[in-house]
Amino acid sequence: MVAEIYDILVVGGGPAGLAAGIYGSRSRLKTAILQKGKPGGQAATTQELENYPGFSRGTTGPALMEAMAEHAKSFGTEILREEVIDLELEEEIKIVKTKSGAEYRSKAVILAPGAEPRSLNIKGERVLRGKGVSYCATCDADFFEDLDVVVVGNGDAAVEEAMYLTKFAESVTIIVIHDEGVLDCNKASAEHAFANPKIKWVWNSVLEEIKGDGLVESVMIKNIKTGEISEMETNGVFFFVGTVPKTEILKGKVELSEQGYVITNDLMETSVPGVYAAGDARVKYLRQVITAASDGAVAAVAAEKYLAEEEGFKDQVLHAQEPVLVAFWAPQIEESIAAVSKLEKAVSELAGKVKLVKIDTYRNQRVAKRYGVTEIPTVVFFKNGEKVDAIKGSFSTEEVAEKINLI
Known part of the structure; x- marks a missing residue:
């Protein structure tokens, strides 16, 4: 079958x-x-x-x-x-x-x-996803209007998204694993973030747990230098770690x-x-x-x-019974337009012994690339579905006729 x-x-x-x-x-x-x-x-x-x-x-x-x-x-x-x-x-x-x-x-x-x-697999992250845990400020920022949110991450995306969140949230707290003042984002974004009164910082820290009964209510934050764990009330957690x-x-x-x-x-x-x-x-x-x-x-x-x-x-060229001339041309190249006219004349004089197919390379670069066409105009000669010869650039009607007689 x-x-x-x-x-x-x-x-x-x-x-x-x-x-x-x-x-x-x-x-x-x-x-x-x-x-x-x-x-x-x-x-x-x-x-x-x-x-x-x-x-x-x-x-x-x-x-x-x-x-x-x-x-x-x-x-x-x-x-x-x-x-x-x-x-x-x-x-x-x-x-x-x-x-x-x-x-x-x-x-x-x-x-x-x-x-x-990218998930950090923090306790509470998966169960509260979509219930205060988010990964997209563009999608979800307006759900947190006049509320407090936490941002995890300090690269370009995290800091830029935190800035966006300040348009909606009452406060945005960024949890940073590095020492105070050290961020992974670009300098310009860092300067803008430091100057934003809505952004708060928690340094040398990582998020340990997200807590809430149906919705995010607080987070547990661990200071990596002292080992101290503290709880912070918040309404949302945004992860920007890729x-x-x-x-x-x-x-x-x-x-x-x-x-x-x-x-x-x-x-x-x-x-x-x-x-x-x-x-x-x-x-x-x-x-x-x-x-x-x-x-x-x-x-x-x-x-x-x-x-x-x-x-x-396939229908016009590869499965054709008679030999086929494929003219690769482009409307913006005048020389190729003249070449097509020559080919039409040459083929008409052969009374059905050969077939002409025109391919506009502006619209179809794929076939041209497959057969190594790098110059316009180019004429490729096919017989029994196989390429047998080609003429690149300018040519005469006599040259085309000679090639046809050889195939």
């Missing part, structure tokens, strides 16, 4: 993966999302969600993610409960392997495994940054043709539900164009 081949397989069912599913299925592509648990990812654990456009103070993370999942399914997206453990991405047909032993095949893959805040991308299985598969995030271009293309990445697991400036959904939409549209180009090239 021949294994089913999808047009697009999405690894991860958070907002990026769900948006990719919506756009993929709506383009009439056979699309499936592989998700370890319930769809929604990290967003599904955010109880209050106030900054997603169109839902002013009126939705929750779980509700929005459920709506997105239903939206994807309404267009035909399959959402499969599978944990991905390995991928084979180099060939034309990609293979995604899961913990259940199943193997899924697809022409394109969108990687959306997400990322998670995020961890869920890309362990992608090592050696696609190009990753030093921090383990997937490197993409603006089309969400990774270093491997036909493989895209979206959401928090990729290198990006802002990690929010809205930017993840945007990534997913871009990735799915780019994948749809990729598949159309690949299928078109």
Whole structure:
């Protein structure tokens, strides 16, 4: 039995993966999302969600993610409960392997495994997450208006986010492991923070425990020099000690940054043709539900164009019965426009013995790169799906005719 081949397989069912599913299925592509648990990812654990456009103070993370999942399914997206453990991405047909032993095949893959805040595993941190414990000031700062909060971390992100929190909170106490006045952030951010009257400091200390009955009520702070533990009342705890991308299985598969995030271009293309990445697991400036959904939409549209180009090239060139001339041109290069006219004339004189296919390299750089096209215009000669010759730069009609006679 021949294994089913999808047009697009999405690894991860958070907002990026769900948006990719919506756009993929709506383009009439056979699309499936592989998700370890319930769809929604990290967003599904955010109880209050106030900054997603169109839902002013009126939705929750779980509700929005459920709506997105239903939206994807309404267009035909399959959402499969599978944990991905390995991928084979180099060939034309990609293979995604899961913990259940199943193997899924697809022409394109969108990687959306997400990322998670780095946890310090402090007592009370996990149980009070979303109940006063937060990892995102942009998401949650306004819940703490006129309240007191604690910030854990002293790098650039921690200090900048603490400054943002002062727009809402009554006071922001930053717990710093270093001696007084020593921070890991840049000097400018440190100066601004020291000058902010709403920011307080606890030096030479670490957070030992977060306490509260249903909501954060206080924290236990340990002085690392004296060993003394003291209790401080607070309404919230913000951790800014970095995020961890869920890309362990992608090592050696696609190009990753030093921090383990997937490197993409603006089309969400990774270093491997036909493989895209979206959401928090990729290198990006802002990690929010809205930017993840945007990534997913871009990735799915780019994948749809990729598949159309690949299928078109196979049908017109690689599977053609007659020899094929492929003219690589670009509308902004006048010489290439004239070259196409010459080719059209040469092919018309051969009365169907050869076929001409024109590829605009401005729109399709992938095929040009695959066949080593570095100069425009370039003509590549194909026979039985194989490249047999090429002419780079200027040429005459006679030169083209001579090449055609040789193949």
